[in-house]
Each structure stands twice: as C-alpha cells, then as structure tokens.
Amino acid sequence: MWINIVEDEKNLNTILKTYLEKEGYSVRSFLNGNDAIEAIGLETDLWVIDIMLPDTNGFTVFNKIKEITPNAYIIFISARNQEIDRLVGLEMGCDDYISKPFMTRELIIRVNKLLKMSAKDRNILKAGKYKIYLDRHKVFCNQNEIELSAKEYDLLVYFLENPNIALSREQILERIWDNAYQGSQRVVDDTVRRIRKKMPELKIETVYGYGYTYEKK
Known part of the structure; x- marks a missing residue:
C-alpha cells in the first residue's frame, strides 16, 4: 500500500517515512503542497498532510485529492493544536486528525487502523481510480x-x-x-x-x- 506524507519539517518528514516503511508500506514524501498536488495522480491509499505548509495549506491539498481520488484516506496533522483545525478537518471529511507534538507510534497505530484493520479493505484491490471488490x-x-x-x-x-x-x-x-x-x-x-x-x-x-x-x- 502507498502512503504520501506532506510535511515541511524535514526531520519529521524523514522520521515518519522511515517508520512507515518499517511497517511495510511504500512511502513518498513531500516538503510542500504544490509538489504533493502534482503527485495526486499516482496510486495512493493514504495521505498524511500537515495543515501548515510553506506554499499553501493542507486544506487546499485535501480538496485537490478529493477531486481526483475521493476514496483515498487522509490524516491531518497540525502544530497549531487549535480546536478549529480539528473541526474544519473533520467537517471536510478527513479520516483522522493528530496534533503536534505526537509520538510516531501513535501515527503508526492510526495508519494501521485505517489500512490494515479493516476487513473491507482486505477485500479491495486498488489501481489508481479503479477499485476491485x-x-x-x-x-x-x-x-x-x-x-x-x-x-x-x-x-x-x-x-x-x-x-x-x-x-x-x-x-x-x-x-x-x-x-x-x-x-x-x-x-x-x-x-x-x-x-x-x-x-x-x-x-x-x-x-x-x-x-x-x-x-x-
């Protein structure tokens, strides 16, 4: 399964990518929103998106993803730790939200819950916009x-x-x-x-x- 990370803090980006790959996932990472948007056409099962990005914001990236791949899972992360971010993200339809600072293992648990613990997902093959039940x-x-x-x-x-x-x-x-x-x-x-x-x-x-x-x- 493919996971895309959109996080402008380079060290955190590298850490998350390393730990997710140890879990057996294929991972792409991006340091800004525009590069991430260009990759939306690639097969992706889940996105981890920081709301605060240097060139745009995570909500904009979210909207672009949902236009092209509406079935992809999305987890928002944010350093602001404001209730409004969480509420906006959930109202937009994100699948989960996690506030910085957080333990890497916490994110892994949330990712696994979405991608590995669903019996429904185990019966689905994905290829871009195609889904095979x-x-x-x-x-x-x-x-x-x-x-x-x-x-x-x-x-x-x-x-x-x-x-x-x-x-x-x-x-x-x-x-x-x-x-x-x-x-x-x-x-x-x-x-x-x-x-x-x-x-x-x-x-x-x-x-x-x-x-x-x-x-x-």
Whole structure:
C-alpha cells in the first residue's frame, strides 16, 4: 500500500517515512503542497498532510485529492493544536486528525487502523481510480461500475496481484484458462485489449514477444 506524507519539517518528514516503511508500506514524501498536488495522480491509499505548509495549506491539498481520488484516506496533522483545525478537518471529511507534538507510534497505530484493520479493505484491490471488490467480483471507476466478463475480471485480478512482473502468455493461459484450454494464445491478447478499452488508465504494458506486465507506480 502507498502512503504520501506532506510535511515541511524535514526531520519529521524523514522520521515518519522511515517508520512507515518499517511497517511495510511504500512511502513518498513531500516538503510542500504544490509538489504533493502534482503527485495526486499516482496510486495512493493514504495521505498524511500537515495543515501548515510553506506554499499553501493542507486544506487546499485535501480538496485537490478529493477531486481526483475521493476514496483515498487522509490524516491531518497540525502544530497549531487549535480546536478549529480539528473541526474544519473533520467537517471536510478527513479520516483522522493528530496534533503536534505526537509520538510516531501513535501515527503508526492510526495508519494501521485505517489500512490494515479493516476487513473491507482486505477485500479491495486498488489501481489508481479503479477499485476491485474481491468479495463481490465487481469493478468500479470512482462510483461507476465497469462491466467485465469472467475472464476479463480474473485476468485483471491476476495482473493486480502481480504488479511490475512480466507474465508470459503461457503463464496467463495456465492461470486463467487452465491446462484444458486448447485454443490459440491470441485469446490472451484479445482479453487484454478489452480490459484496456474498458479501463484505459490501467497501465498494462506489452512485453513484445513474451506477454504483459501491469506497471504499478
């Protein structure tokens, strides 16, 4: 899972990134709001955002995130420790709020609560704006359902469960169509083509002469 930290205090930024990576998360960090806003299109499960930033404020970053990735979790942090910050953040729809100074472990607990302790999340795969509900066999782009055939769905999940790995057509046939399939490998290409058409922002790249890979940033 990906976490983005937006914190202008460099030492605190580094500490939070280090501890979150020790928990097994992939972490990007930003020292200002504008750089963070430019990264909103990257796959992100949770944002940790300082309200006070040198070039803008955390509320502005929050609004930009919700415009593009409304399902991302957001935790606000603030040094001001004012009740108004907490109330504004919660009214805007943030998932949690923590006041400085705080123990790093406290933030880790809150992050884990949002990302690891939810049974619902364990049944969801995310790829940018796409969400795959494994328990329901349904795929959504924001709030709109994407209709996939059974094989398209199975292949999509296979890609998402094996990111950044080149999968040969033979591997895909064996996994999705099993050994009983006697047809051409062209069925793999046709199925990938249909997934690309229905989910154009999904980064499924062709490995020429071999197969395909899902590129997860």
